[in-house]
Amino acid sequence: MTAQQAAAVQPVDDRAITSQPRWKTLLSVNWLWLLALNVGMILLFGALSPGNVFWSVASLQSLLLNGTETLLLALAITMLLGAGLIDISVGANLVLSSVIGAAAMKALFAAQLPPALSVATGILVCLLSGMAFGAVNGFIVSTLGVNSLITTLGTTGVGTGIALLLTGGTDISGLPPELQSWFSLNSVLGIPLPGLVAVIAVVAVWFAFRYTRFGSRTLAIGSSEAAAFRAGIPVKSQIFTLMIIGGLLAGIAGFVDVSRYTATVVSGHVNDPLAAITAAVIGGSLLEGGRVSVLGTVMGAALSVILLGGLTVISVSSFWQLVITGVILIFAVAIDRLRYRRRTQL
Numbered sequence: 001m002t003a004q005q006a007a008a009v010q011p012v013d014d015r016a017i018t019s020q021p022r023w024k025t026l027l028s029v030n031w032l033w034l035l036a037l038n039v040g041m042i043l044l045f046g047a048l049s050p051g052n053v054f055w056s057v058a059s060l061q062s063l064l065l066n067g068t069e070t071l072l073l074a075l076a077i078t079m080l081l082g083a084g085l086i087d088i089s090v091g092a093n094l095v096l097s098s099v100i101g102a103a104a105m106k107a108l109f110a111a112q113l114p115p116a117l118s119v120a121t122g123i124l125v126c127l128l129s130g131m132a133f134g135a136v137n138g139f140i141v142s143t144l145g146v147n148s149l150i151t152t153l154g155t156t157g158v159g160t161g162i163a164l165l166l167t168g169g170t171d172i173s174g175l176p177p178e179l180q181s182w183f184s185l186n187s188v189l190g191i192p193l194p195g196l197v198a199v200i201a202v203v204a205v206w207f208a209f210r211y212t213r214f215g216s217r218t219l220a221i222g223s224s225e226a227a228a229f230r231a232g233i234p235v236k237s238q239i240f241t242l243m244i245i246g247g248l249l250a251g252i253a254g255f256v257d258v259s260r261y262t263a264t265v266v267s268g269h270v271n272d273p274l275a276a277i278t279a280a281v282i283g284g285s286l287l288e289g290g291r292v293s294v295l296g297t298v299m300g301a302a303l304s305v306i307l308l309g310g311l312t313v314i315s316v317s318s319f320w321q322l323v324i325t326g327v328i329l330i331f332a333v334a335i336d337r338l339r340y341r342r343r344t345q346l
Helices: 003-008 022-027 030-048 050-055 057-082 090-110 115-142 148-167 178-184 193-211 213-223 225-230 235-261 272-282 294-313 318-345
Strands: none
Touching (some): 050 294, 057 090, 090 272, 115 235, 193 213, 213 225, 272 318, 294 318
């Protein structure tokens, strides 16, 4: 069996064929459990929040916007986990992309050029910046052979430092107001445009892993990089491409972030990598690679956003929020270990 064929039989989105009764199969599906947990948390935080404000339309829309950025970063992590890689620099990439894009928009807006040109330029610059950041990670990992964890740990510091140098540690403001009215505050059928962007990204990643050779090759590398190489898969170029796509998703998240506030938020994304990795792992993607769950990632991202949003609404200290998020990540990794042991014993 070739590596491609082996990857093709890896279960994606928890849909492995089983002889168990249907109800037992459903109970074993990660994203269904997470969906039930998310609904339960919404009900709980709504009941505990003053005046049930957590159930308000404004609160739910805010959660959706927050979830868009987390989900985009979690999708990047999910794709990389499929190949047995990790990227903890996605938060730094988001910040740097938003800073460079905001600087470009501010320059054009200050020159009294049409707002449409400023916004379009901002989108393009954010995306290109994110991809360039990913390309640097990809080159170091695929060509220089440095471990992805060590690589992205280093580029986290580099990216964050460059963003602070460019801004002097202060956020960039004075951007065209159309940035909000045309994008972050605009909606289709009541769904904010950033949310629709996230939906498109989810469908694209799910389709890639479910039906394309690109997804099969990614899972083959995650299952066994050596076997994938012997089967003729261009491992280095695949890893390089994955890192660029991950950077692209971070760049999109960077534009979403700057469009929400018409300003950058340089110091507000410390926990983003933690939330993204938690969402992917607790959703069912294996740290060793070879298995991803896109639907699980969606539910995991929702879990992270609902939890942090709910804790904020009921006035839990941000310090305790860090503690709780860290505990959940450890719990997610522990579950991942159990899943991996069970998988290797089959």
